[in-house]
Amino acid sequence: MTETPTPQPAPTTHHPYGTPDTPHVTVRGEAHLEADPEIAHLTITVTARSTDRRATLDDLTRRNTTTLDLIKSYGDTIEKLETSTLTINPELTRHGRAERIRSYHGHIQLTLTINDFSTLGELTARLADQELTRIDGPWWSLRPTSPHRAAARRQAVREALQRAREYAEALDTRLGALLELSDTGTHHGPLGRAAFAESMPYAAAAGGAEADAAPIDLEPVRQNVDAQVEASFTLIPPTLG
Structure with a gap:
């Protein structure tokens, strides 16, 4: 016995640009907010140099340990501390027709994220006061999960909805349903940098100061x-004319 197939409903034709019976309106919503930064970033470069390779490495290790100990003494105010690069390279000089090693240069670069701005000036000054140490920054930013980003997105959505309603009111009708909501971008401006810190030069190679530098x-x-969004809505068909 052959079963009779059950009739299937005809597929609904999707009209991405709307029809006279289901007109669409597509709008953009934008938000522009200002907020205080939540974290600051520093780059610290510790340097050592000597005519002896092993002496260079030992000196670099000592200075790196001193720098790490200083940073870690600030406890929970340090949100992230990473070693990004370590290099030991010879400086060559020409001696007659040949080249010979004149000295060795060593560098360790640390990246630091701090969340307590009340101690940032003190820490920056103490780091810069160390011998053969360079400080770049600070760069200011928001966290990726900052509530300010969410607030901007919500405001962009509200603006898109308000704009769509205004178009509907201009046609003497109202919105029907939301068809699509697209996030076209949520971001903040370039990382701000304190005016003083184009880059702090290497501290003097002589011994450290007797007292800590002033903050x-x-x-x-x-x-x-x-934040920017695009939103598409259906409209209750207006009566035109």
């Missing part, structure tokens, strides 16, 4: 947070 007054750079 540096740093003013955080406010962050711009932008």
